[in-house]
Amino acid sequence: MKPSLKHIAEHLGLSKTTVSWVLSGQAEQKNISQATTEKVLEYAASLHYQPNMIARSLNTGETKTIGLILPSISDTFYSEVAREIESRARNQGYSLMISSSESDIDREDEIIRLFKAKRVDGIILAPTKRSKVEVLRLIDEGYPLTTIDRYFPELNASYIIINNRDSCCMLTKHLINKGCKKIALLTTNSYLTTMSQRREGVEDALRESGLQLDPRLYGEVDFAGYEKNIHRVLNSIFTEVPDVDGFFFTTHILALEAFQYFYEKGIKPEFEMACIHEEPIFKVLAPQINVARMPVGEIGRTAVNSLIEQMENAKGKAKSRKKQQQEPKRITLSCSLEFRS
């Protein structure tokens, strides 16, 4: 059997309290004698004693664990964010439970219930669609929660997003300055604020230059099954407006698919292009593409920081019995623009 405090205490003829104090580093503070301290440490080490954090958690009410819910862990963007979050969380003393919602609202709700049952100290969530009952309940209960990447006005939670509209506006202006007159805009699921903001950014730039979005150059591709849909959309663009001279992709995924399309159709991508978020491979595929690079590291770190702040707050609240809700932190980070064409 795994050694326990009780085991150590009995073996050394001490009380559990004394052993607990020594092993949690409070020996000095609690006036434990040098001799006892050493005896305990030595014996614990010889058993490779590891304190049972489950028992500790039950007592303290903290699990030192953060729950992370992403649409998909295997997406390159989210997996990078996950990595940053894990790294930051770890050196702040937290572990990470990760689960993929697969962009399914019911699954998201289910994960949240599970995470709550497992008593994670807080949740970082990239919400799916207009999130349902459990997210709202989290907010209502004041459960530490930070949402990332996607913003929904009806969720009164802390969030970390990026300056979608501005970034897209500036990228588009660049395309216009390069002489583009017929810019195609490829985007997805417009019910995501993220995506509508991006479209608005493009439209801002067009408007300022006296242009406007040609409906024949606008394609909205559903994330579910985008591989086929994007082909359809691009086909239509090239037949209806053969002299299209610029492409704006609201996500790296669409850009990738488009590059593949260009390749398959033998189209040399000699038009101007711009895209939100880049993958290293873009250098090879379409080196002239202009990108707004997502501050992945900053998103991760800021999310953890924001969450930790809420968690400490919640701890304080539990003590002082104050029930006042903290105003959520709303943070917008900037993309770094890279003009390459």
Added chain:
Amino acid sequence: MKPSLKHIAEHLGLSKTTVSWVLSGQAEQKNISQATTEKVLEYAASLHYQPNMIARSLNTGETKTIGLILPSISDTFYSEVAREIESRARNQGYSLMISSSESDIDREDEIIRLFKAKRVDGIILAPTKRSKVEVLRLIDEGYPLTTIDRYFPELNASYIIINNRDSCCMLTKHLINKGCKKIALLTTNSYLTTMSQRREGVEDALRESGLQLDPRLYGEVDFAGYEKNIHRVLNSIFTEVPDVDGFFFTTHILALEAFQYFYEKGIKPEFEMACIHEEPIFKVLAPQINVARMPVGEIGRTAVNSLIEQMENAKGKAKSRKKQQQEPKRITLSCSLEFRS
């Protein structure tokens, strides 16, 4: 405060036991009356009661949580494996704690200690180098453990790997059949059995055709800082053997870097190529590359299955007091070969 069993029990004038039985679905079995059952369920639902799994775990000794340790969550291969593992684990009733070892042995040890302290029911590990003390201890203690992707003979643990040697041999044969006489072999960190097996597979094929590995065509690139090293290696190959006619990459990462090199140098990759594991983007970058595709899904599912088997075994053992060690399961999965050139 969060509602507890006690809270519900007191409110309804029942004992904690009764409430516990009802809420854990044992009402029927334990002869709880219909009326009581309904009262309890109804009140619990109205409170959105979620059982405290921490308390349950302390009692049952199970956390229903699996620990996953990978060199890096953001690597495309590992993040896909992670996704499969999470998905499989979830529908078997387990959550996932994930941590990156960053290929650092001390960090790996630290993560293992942490996971043990948090009492995860079992660990899935892609080991780093010749793993140190904590991995050996896990094995020694019979802690449920399945290693994946990398195999070390000195670790007497269950493992899931792929048929590296055979896959590489067959890919190489294909290159030879296509007429290659001067095949370059790019690989990494040869202390990983994975990598030495792959090299041996290539050598097998060469030997069978009466060829042998030309040292000038062999490049070993350290994972740490491979971006620069691979340039050096490729430069050397092209100057020393300008008529190199085939390339074998032991990982997708090296292939990607090479494609980038080719692009930058303006080299048209018209030679034969082969590679272990593919990324979707290869279709665009070098469509003729021959690949052995890793069975990502199968790796993930098999790993979880193997671990669950050990965990159930361990549960049984705790009861029956038997201490006999189960023989570790050793599973080798096959890559699916795709010849494209």
Added chain:
DNA sequence: ATTGTTTACTTAAACGGTTAAGTAAATCCA
């Protein structure tokens, strides 16, 4: 009418820590 069984619960201990409150002995101070 007595004994046995079933129904519908309750009591209390256990899981492995933390922590407020208590205590006996040694040391300090005047």
Added chain:
DNA sequence: TGGATTTACTTAACCGTTTAAGTAAACAAT
């Protein structure tokens, strides 16, 4: 020399579940 303080601990309750063992009342069987 006696009271106060300090040192070095111990006792016991608690966190929120599970579960073995107990019990009182109702019902059944002989």
